[in-house]
Amino acid sequence: MSADFSFRDGERLIRFCEGAAAEARELIEAHGLGGYALLTTERALGSAPPGLEEGAGVVLHVPAGPVPEAAATVREAVAGRPMVALGGGRVVDAAKAIAGADGLRCAAIPTTLAGSSFTPFHRMPAGVEELTFVRPALAVCDPALMASAPMPGLAATAMNALAHAVESLYAPGANPVAQGAALRSAALFARGLPADPPGGEDLALAAVLAGWAVGTTGLAVHHALCQTIVREVGAPHAQTNAVMLPHTVAFMAERAPGAMAALAGALGAAGGERSVPAGERVLPAREDPAVAAAKVAELAALAGPQTLAELGVAEDQLGAIARAAASHPGVWGTPGGAGQHDLFGLLGRAL
Numbered sequence: 001m002s003a004d005f006s007f008r009d010g011e012r013l014i015r016f017c018e019g020a021a022a023e024a025r026e027l028i029e030a031h032g033l034g035g036y037a038l039l040t041t042e043r044a045l046g047s048a049p050p051g052l053e054e055g056a057g058v059v060l061h062v063p064a065g066p067v068p069e070a071a072a073t074v075r076e077a078v079a080g081r082p083m084v085a086l087g088g089g090r091v092v093d094a095a096k097a098i099a100g101a102d103g104l105r106c107a108a109i110p111t112t113l114a115g116s117s118f119t120p121f122h123r124m125p126a127g128v129e130e131l132t133f134v135r136p137a138l139a140v141c142d143p144a145l146m147a148s149a150p151m152p153g154l155a156a157t158a159m160n161a162l163a164h165a166v167e168s169l170y171a172p173g174a175n176p177v178a179q180g181a182a183l184r185s186a187a188l189f190a191r192g193l194p195a196d197p198p199g200g201e202d203l204a205l206a207a208v209l210a211g212w213a214v215g216t217t218g219l220a221v222h223h224a225l226c227q228t229i230v231r232e233v234g235a236p237h238a239q240t241n242a243v244m245l246p247h248t249v250a251f252m253a254e255r256a257p258g259a260m261a262a263l264a265g266a267l268g269a270a271g272g273e274r275s276v277p278a279g280e281r282v283l284p285a286r287e288d289p290a291v292a293a294a295k296v297a298e299l300a301a302l303a304g305p306q307t308l309a310e311l312g313v314a315e316d317q318l319g320a321i322a323r324a325a326a327s328h329p330g331v332w333g334t335p336g337g338a339g340q341h342d343l344f345g346l347l348g349r350a351l
Contacts, residue, residue, distance in 0.1 A: 089114030115211030260289030
């Protein structure tokens with residue numbers, strides 16, 4: 001049965017169904033976002049919902065590059081209008097950044113599985129020092145758009161989204177409601193990603209649940225490392241998440257064993273024989289936190305590169321990445337803590 005729902009969460013509405021994009025113009029107007037600036041890319045604009053471009057006061061192409069610089073490039077042309085972001089995480093984050101800087105509202109029509117449409121996290125435009133978090137007041141989620149990328153790029157963005165579910169299980173604000181959404185998300189990824197063809201609705205719904213969950217809990221060590229790698233060496237964002245996630249899950253198996261055991265069960269992880277110290281209870285494979293990483297690695301392999309070296313990261317860069325990541329707020333809330341030595345070891349295992 002196809003998922004079809006409208007979820008009102010405070011000031012924000014999430015509309016999800018097959019064909020939701022066709023409702024976008026009407027929903028935008030109903031939310032008082034008329035005369036909007038449409039932030040997008042050339043690729044995303046090619047799949048724009050009917051009437052979306054025509055209803056815009058201005059259409060702005062968000063350039064490639066870091067969000068602060070990209071947002072600064074189009075900020076002046078927004079000219080105080082509400083914004084509609086049609087695109088992936090970079091486009092949505094740029095809209096959120098400008099909204100935060102200038103006290104504006106925005107909506108999102110995601111064309112990838114990125115979680116930006118559901119979280120308040122973003123960086124501010126270049127030149128703006130005061131941080132003001134904003135989340136889109138409207139997210140129009142159409143599986144055909146969200147899961148439109150071909151493989152292996154689809155798998156990479158799926159692993160980025162799965163990382164949101166994983167982190168929400170042990171981040172500082174972890175809670176039972178977010179846990180339920182995150183584990184359901186993980187199960188949908190495990191079913192939808194290996195399917196042939198991949199299950200677009202499963203993946204899109206999984207991304208919504210994962211993004212919503214992490215938006216309530218905050219980030220931890222995985223995002224601290226991945227964001228730092230991308231910023232420091234220019235590695236591709238989604239692929240960096242795909243490479244790092246199995247190693248993060250293995251790292252967290254000892255620090256948050258209950259959370260990683262629950263993840264193993266949601267992923268349907270099956271473990272082989274392992275040595276068990278005398279007196280230790282043998283856990284069923286589906287409850288063993290140590291095997292969650294193996295299942296994550298199986299899914300991550302669908303994204304292509306499996307090492308940081310394949311993404312252009314050199315061994316002599318690891319020390320600088322670890323030092324920079326150690327000051328990321330996500331590290332501070334990681335269960336058991338994570339010092340520079342821990343981060344360096346994690347990076348080394350992924351190299």
